[in-house]
Amino acid sequence: MVKKQFEAESKRLLDMMIHSIYSQKEIFIRELISNSSDAIDKMYYKALTDDSLTFEKDDYFIKISADKVKRTLTIKDTGIGMTQDELEENLGTIAKSGSLAFKNENEIKDGHDIIGQFGVGFYSAFMVADAVTVYTKSVSDETGYKWESTGADGYTVEPFDKKEVGTEIILTLKENTEEESYDDFLEEFRLKQVIKKYSDFIRYPIKMDVTERKLKEGSEGEYESVFEEKTVNSMVPIWRKNKSELNDEDYENFYQEKHYGFDKPLKHIHVSVDGAVRYNAILYIPSTMPFDYYSKEYEKGLELYSNGVLIMEKGPELLPDYFSFVKGLVDSEDLSLNISREMLQHDRQLKLIAKNIKNKIKNELKKLLKDEREMYVKFFGTFGRQLKYGVYSDFGANKDDLKELLMFYSSKEKKLITLQEYVSNMREDQKYIYYATGDSYDRIEKLPQTEVVLDKGYEILYLTDEIDEFAIKMLATFNEKEFKSVSSGDLGFDEEESQKAEEEDKANKDLFEEMKKHLEGKVTDVRVSKRLKSHPVCLTSEGEVSIEMEKVLQAMPD
Ligand code: ADP
Ligand code: MG
Numbered sequence: 001m002v003k004k005q006f007e008a009e010s011k012r013l014l015d016m017m018i019h020s021i022y023s024q025k026e027i028f029i030r031e032l033i034s035n036s037s038d039a040i041d042k043m044y045y046k047a048l049t050d051d052s053l054t055f056e057k058d059d060y061f062i063k064i065s066a067d068k069v070k071r072t073l074t075i076k077d078t079g080i081g082m083t084q085d086e087l088e089e090n091l092g093t094i095a096k097s098g099s100l101a102f103k104n105e106n107e108i109k110d111g112h113d114i115i116g117q118f119g120v121g122f123y124s125a126f127m128v129a130d131a132v133t134v135y136t137k138s139v140s141d142e143t144g145y146k147w148e149s150t151g152a153d154g155y156t157v158e159p160f161d162k163k164e165v166g167t168e169i170i171l172t173l174k175e176n177t178e179e180e181s182y183d184d185f186l187e188e189f190r191l192k193q194v195i196k197k198y199s200d201f202i203r204y205p206i207k208m209d210v211t212e213r214k215l216k217e218g219s220e221g222e223y224e225s226v227f228e229e230k231t232v233n234s235m236v237p238i239w240r241k242n243k244s245e246l247n248d249e250d251y252e253n254f255y256q257e258k259h260y261g262f263d264k265p266l267k268h269i270h271v272s273v274d275g276a277v278r279y280n281a282i283l284y285i286p287s288t289m290p291f292d293y294y295s296k297e298y299e300k301g302l303e304l305y306s307n308g309v310l311i312m313e314k315g316p317e318l319l320p321d322y323f324s325f326v327k328g329l330v331d332s333e334d335l336s337l338n339i340s341r342e343m344l345q346h347d348r349q350l351k352l353i354a355k356n357i358k359n360k361i362k363n364e365l366k367k368l369l370k371d372e373r374e375m376y377v378k379f380f381g382t383f384g385r386q387l388k389y390g391v392y393s394d395f396g397a398n399k400d401d402l403k404e405l406l407m408f409y410s411s412k413e414k415k416l417i418t419l420q421e422y423v424s425n426m427r428e429d430q431k432y433i434y435y436a437t438g439d440s441y442d443r444i445e446k447l448p449q450t451e452v453v454l455d456k457g458y459e460i461l462y463l464t465d466e467i468d469e470f471a472i473k474m475l476a477t478f479n480e481k482e483f484k485s486v487s488s489g490d491l492g493f494d495e496e497e498s499q500k501a502e503e504e505d506k507a508n509k510d511l512f513e514e515m516k517k518h519l520e521g522k523v524t525d526v527r528v529s530k531r532l533k534s535h536p537v538c539l540t541s542e543g544e545v546s547i548e549m550e551k552v553l554q555a556m557p558d
């Protein structure tokens with residue numbers, strides 16, 4: 001039999017697994033169980049939608065068994081199984097979801113960060129096992145297959161006569177060392193503990209043969225130990241549980257188990273709605289930007305379940321673009337199981353759910369802003385730009401949803417403030433919300449145009465992000481107060497002075513005409529300004545488009 005090599009990426013990951021540190025090892029159980037659960041999800045869905053397959057609910061389970069003599073641990077499932085091609089593709093190459101591409105070399109050498117924070121899928125088995133054997137039979141295949149690997153040196157695949165559809169994974173545990181006892185994972189107590197911790201909410205029974213102490217039949221007060229198959233998880237999906245039963249750690253574990261991100265989520269939102277539309281949802285706001293967030297590969301969306309059955313891994317209709325960073329899932333009994341992607345787009349129930357979810361997220365962010373300012377500022381630093389794009393896009397259709405969530409840097413406070421805060425701080429005689437644009441706060445501060453407004457004692461919003469001014473232009477006003485660039489003609493406080501300037505303009509007409517001639521093609525006009533303080537001259541633009549916006553527009557591809 002030919003031994004095949006793993007892909008380079010996979011090999012690196014495998015190496016990391018083999019040299020991982022002990023405390024992280026237990027998560028291999030979570031990873032294998034979650035794969036089994038995914039596989040049963042697929043089978044379950046297929047059986048429900050394909051009349052030629054009969055199914056009984058009891059047919060779906062995961063079974064964990066340990067053999068202390070052989071030192072093997074077996075994870076068996078009645079899931080959809082894998083064909084030969086799928087075996088090669090799925091176990092020979094690292095799954096996309098667990099891509100290492102974004103991690104820098106240092107982190108990978110260490111490995112600590114990666115394993116600790118998120119699942120690494122199937123290969124995590126090599127943290128505890130010298131050899132891994134997979135027996136599998138796909139629902140769409142006549143024969144079964146055996147896949148085997150002893151680590152980085154490659155793997156083999158051969159046909160194997162397996163009767164039932166499903167997958168069985170057998171781990172031959174590593175030899176114990178002085179520091180580490182792999183035998184630990186053969187202990188009933190330890191296995192139960194890890195399953196409870198990470199996989200309690202898995203919807204299918206996770207069965208184990210456990211020892212029970214029972215009263216001996218016919219005896220008085222005499223006990224004996226008997227083996228009995230028991231389900232060790234509670235099987236209630238986390239989103240169906242009562243919020244009061246759950247703590248932060250449960251939500252964090254679920255986030256990691258689902259591989260929503262590599263970080264610890266900033267916030268979770270648990271929603272149970274029982275009204276015109278019924279659904280449960282668990283939503284997360286990540287604390288760091290997903291590594292592929294601004295790449296083409298990034299897909300927004302929530303997992304979509306119909307009454308507990310996964311029908312779509314990414315339902316993009318459930319999230320507006322400006323909340324595309326939100327992760328999580330939605331389960332609704334009002335959705336049809338057979339719904340197709342095209343149908344979903346027009347589904348009335350789904351639209352209601354999406355609207356509802358949008359409002360939940362918005363309200364959660366508002367609450368965060370109000371109650372946990374520091375956390376909100378951190379959030380805004382990471383995803384604020386998305387909200388600003390939201391205001392600008394769709395012809396400003398979302399601006400009412402988002403305007404209260406925006407923050408800009410204040411000349412007075414020297415930190416980010418909301419528009420509401422700006423307006424509340426406005427002086428009585430102040431007509432406008434002033435803003436100035438530039439590359440950095442420092443440079444904006446030094447602009448001659450800024451100086452004049454600051455000198456008058458007004459607060460200015462400093463806009464440094466390219467999108468800022470576009471968003472502000474789209475808003476046009478906030479609480480009926482108009483936004484005004486410090487470079488614009490009418491600033492609302494220097495009427496008298498502008499009259500004087502006009503007179504001086506007239507008096508020096510010849511001089512300015514001459515200057516204009518020398519600067520031809522570079523400026524459209526030369527004028528007297530009464531706004532200059534310590535600068536002899538300033539550049540400004542006329543009309544709606546500022547110099548900064550012009551730069552952005554010119555940089556855009558046609
Ligand atoms: P991920 O679960 O993120 O896709 P894994 O490394 O955990 O990555 O698994 C890789 C792939 O192998 C899965 O996507 C699935 O297609 C397949 N697989 C793993 N375990 C099983 C299983 N028990 N039954 C069927 N397919 C499986
Ligand atoms: Mg997996």
